[in-house]
Amino acid sequence: MHQALRLRIILLLSFGAYVFSEDQCMKASVTTCDDCIKSGPACAWCQDLTFIKPGEQEAVRCDTEKVLQAKGCKGTKIISPTSTNKKDKDKPLSKGQGQRDPIQIKPQEITLELRPGHPFTFEFKFRRAEGYPIDLYYLMDLSYSMEDDLKNVKNLGIQLLNKLKSITGHARIGFGSFVDKTLLPFTDTNEEKLKKPCPDKEKYCQPAFGFKHVLSLTEDAQLFTNMVSAQYISGNLDTPEGSLDAIMQAVTCVDQIGWGNSTRLLVLATDAGFHMAGDGKLAGILEPNGETCQLDTKHMYSKSNVWDYPSVGQIARKLEEQNIQPIFAVTKEVKDVYSELSKLIPKSEVEELSADSSNVVNLIVNAYNKLSSNVIVTHDALPEELTIKYKSSCSGGDKVSEKEGTCNNVAIGDEVTFYITVKAESCIDVKSFNIGPLGFREKLKVNVKTRCKCECDNEHDLNDHCNKQGHVVCGTCSCQKGFLGQRCECSLGKKDEATLRAQCRKDNGTECEGRGDCECGVCKCHLTEGGNYYYGPHCQCDDEHCEKFQNKLCGGNGKCRCGECQCSEGFEGTACQCKKTNDACVTGESECHGRGKCLCNQCVCQRDYKGPKCEKCHTCQLPCQDVGKCIECLAFGTGPLEKNCSQSCTHLQQKQVEKLISSDCRVKDHEGCWIFFSMKELDGFDKYYVEILKDRECPEGPNVTAIVGGSLAGVALIGLLLLLIIKGIIYAKDLKEWKNFEKEKQRSQWAKGDNPLFQKATTTVANPAFTGDS
CATH class of the missing domain: 3.30.1680.10 (ligand-binding face of the semaphorins, domain 2)
Structure with missing residues (x-):
């Protein structure tokens, strides 16, 4: 039983979470x-x-x-304690029509007190009210390809508003437009092209822009017609447009757009795809989208060329936060693109827009009917200690979901019920979150706190049960300062409680090993399952949990003492399962060749020895080099162990022989001579019998005369060769110079008898006294 409990605790810890049963x-x-x-x-x-x-x-x-x-x-x-709930706000659902702020959810606020691990289910009701107001903001692509569409939208206001009011008594419409960022490569940044990005033939064209809020939500259809009629087409370079930039501003500029407590619809009309987060880097924009309203005094998007396009995730989150349901009214060419986008945005619809937007009114009405009839109930950010599940009363709504509850084809006036189960995994302080249908501002506020404390009928007076030194708390004694114990029977004196309790812990472990109570620093042990008491200073011992053999404690051949078997005479083994005998272990005068222990008449070998009697070791090698020094001193009386040979070499028995049958080892002594010997292992570890060959093989000494004579002759020969080489080099150099001189002499152009360096005198003076006589 203890082992099963221990195993379950280990499994629970290994999964990292407590599994409640x-x-x-x-x-x-x-x-x-x-x-x-x-x-x-x-x-x-x-x-x-x-x-x-x-x-x-x-x-x-x-x-x-x-x-x-x-x-x-x-x-x-x-x-x-059990889980409970309290309805803090529980107004009835609205019936009929004509109410400006109808109530469509019930309850509106509850407080749950949850027992950790205990799931609690409550009902959440929703009814589509008649006459629930609609706010519709028409967001139009004004790039040049939408020229025909703008003409039809200018006449759209009265027809659209009347259609919406036929569905609900209260409807408002607004208008905004967009193109793209006014930077390359999205828009031509030539000054003239920025002022007029349309083709030259186009007479009416407004300058390039990102997003512009034109008309706040209004019930005045004529005002819508007038404001839209004043709009003109614009243009850009590339095919994708700044649709997501425009959606982000239409969603976050709540006050400027005028969103009210209503069904909020955002219609995006375009014939092109969209740029998304990261595309702004093409124009050198590195700052991510800030997800805030940035309209200037002219109602233009002021951060269009500063912030990057928003991501699809940012758009989806902001739409859900503001309960705005988008309708993508797009042409056939890009319908697939927006269908994929719709999958990432809850409560959105994609409708195919005709080439000139002539079908836009019916398109919006169809999309609204689909959105409003599909009820999706979900929650906002959920505290990590809580889990939630949804079921509904609708057909097919019995499927449990941890993300949302759904009901499809809910008509106006229909009431549906969702069953929401909340569970706290651990004790928490008061935390809150909201639950509500997507696309509606109404939310149920859920406050959650946990019941992690007992509510007992306690007495505050000192009780006899606690020796008048404590009062009772939920059946146990809460002792006064200076006393402790199950019934406050222990006086601390000079020692504090921590010191006394430490005396009951073995190796700083659990008090009394969890098998007793620490009273005044002494363990008072509990009864075991067998009716005996645990014992020992820390209740660490019992006589019921020793090893069993043949379903008998200690094999019936011994007594259990503190978890170990003490065998009767003539028995051995961990469970006293064996008779004492060593017949199968005897090897001469030893057991198991001295390399193991005989247990239950079987050798339990040590080190790497194996075999029935530990006679073999396949991984062992003869230690030839290790015993070489002992061999030298034992057989030849030389070597480094010569002085203490008898003490260092007691593990060897040696004998010198004239001839070896087999030479197992060969080692060199300190003089460089080879010693040959064979080894045989004796019983025990590292003991050998050694036969040593009497004669060593020593190398002959060197011939000094031959070495010296040969060396001198070699030196003389090398010197003579060097002299001859040098002499030859000098002779060859002189011969080369002589030949060069002869060649130069043959090329001379002067007379052989005149010295070319000699110049005749320029002036001759005759001596008048010279007669020419000798």
């Missing part, structure tokens, strides 16, 4: 009534003073009502 109370650390009811929706608390026996934990008071009653707790003494 309707018929079980999974209590963990419970000491008070509040702890109990927080443990799960099925948990209840018995506040009867005499319900628990002396020494029993207060947690016994916490269980399901069924279990508590079976244990003798009277129903009047059982505390189990």
Whole structure:
């Protein structure tokens, strides 16, 4: 039973959330009534003073009502808070027509007090009122391709308003227009083209613009006709238009448009697709859309060239916040595009617009009928501690949804009921959220708080049950300062409560291991399931949970002591399941070759040894290098272990032989000689018998004379070769210079007897005294 409980707790923790059960109370650390009811929706608390026996934990008071009653707790003494609701505003639904502000939902505000984990269901009613007002804002694309459409819309006002008033007694219409951002590559930014973006043949053309609010919502059809008639076509460069920019302004400029407490319709008439978030980067616009109204004094969108286009998600959220239902009146060429957009926007319709918008009135009426007859009830931002589910009384509405409840084909005056289930997963303070039908401003405000505290009939006087040192709270004693214990029987004295309780915790764990009560720093142990008491300083021991063999505790051959079997003489094993004998383990004078323990007449090998008697080790290798130093000192009396050989090499038994049958190992001693030996493993670990070859193989010494003589001859030969090479290089260089001199001499042009450097005298002087005689 304990193992099953432990397994379930582990599974619950591994999933990261507590799974409530309707018929079980999974209590963990419970000491008070509040702890109990927080443990799960099925948990209840018995506040009867005499319900628990002396020494029993207060947690016994916490269980399901069924279990508590079976244990003798009277129903009047059982505390189990339930979920309740209170209708704070519950005005009746409107009937008939003619009411300016009809009531279509019921109730209008409720307060839920929820028990955590316990789902609570309440009814939400909706009735489509007759004569519920309609506000319709007509948002028109005024790019040049919509020239014919504008002509028809100029005559639309009276016809459209009359049609809407035939459906409801109160209707208003307004008008706005759009093209696109006045930046490249969306619009030609040439100064003349900005003033007149239409073809030259077009006489009436207004300058390029993003969005312009023309007429606020009004019941004056003639005013609508006059204001729209004053509008002219405009133009831009690329095919997609700034539709989403225009929708965002029409939705957020509530006061300027004049949206009222009504069914709000936004008609978008266009023959082109739309730009969306990110496209503004093509014009160097990096600032995202601010989702606020930005109309200047001329009712123009002032941030058109500063903010990027809004995303579809932003548009969908803002439409839902303002309860505005869009109707996309688009031409056949782009209907598929807007159909995909409609899938992302709840309560929206797509209708096919004729080439010249001549069918726009019937189109709007058809779309309105579809939107108003499909009722979708949903909620706004839900606190994360709450979950919600919807069902409805409509045909096919029995399907449970966590997002919304739906009813289709609801006629005017029909009343439908939605069953809304709210559940709190944990204890929370008061939190609120709204529920209501999409497209309507009316909302049900839901206030939620949780019941996580017990409401008991407590006495504030000191009670005899608490030794006059405390008063009773939900059946347990709340002790005065300086006293503690189940019945305030323990006086703290100089020690504080934390110090006394710490004495009852083993290794800073649970008090008394959860098997007793800490009274004045001493554990008073509870009874076990078998009727005996737990024992030990921290109630950590019992004699009922030892290992079993053949469904017998300790195999019937021993006694259970603190969770371990103490076997009778002649038996062994964790459950005393084996007779003591080692017949199958004996290997000579040892058991299991000294490499394991004999348990239940079987060898339990250690390290990597295997086999019935631990005789094999497939991963072990002979430690030739490790025992090499011992071999050197044992057999030859040399080496680094020479002085303490007998102490360091006790794990070896050695014998020198003339010849080895097999040479398992070969190692070098410190003199560079090879030692050959064979090894055989003895019982135990790291013990060997070694046979050593008497003769070592040592390398011969070097011939110094030959080495020196050869070296000198080599040096002399190399020197002679270097001299010859140098001499040859010098001779070749001199010979080359001589040949060059001879060539230059042959090319000379002067007489062989004259020195070309000699110049004759320019003046000759004769000596008058010279006669020429010798």
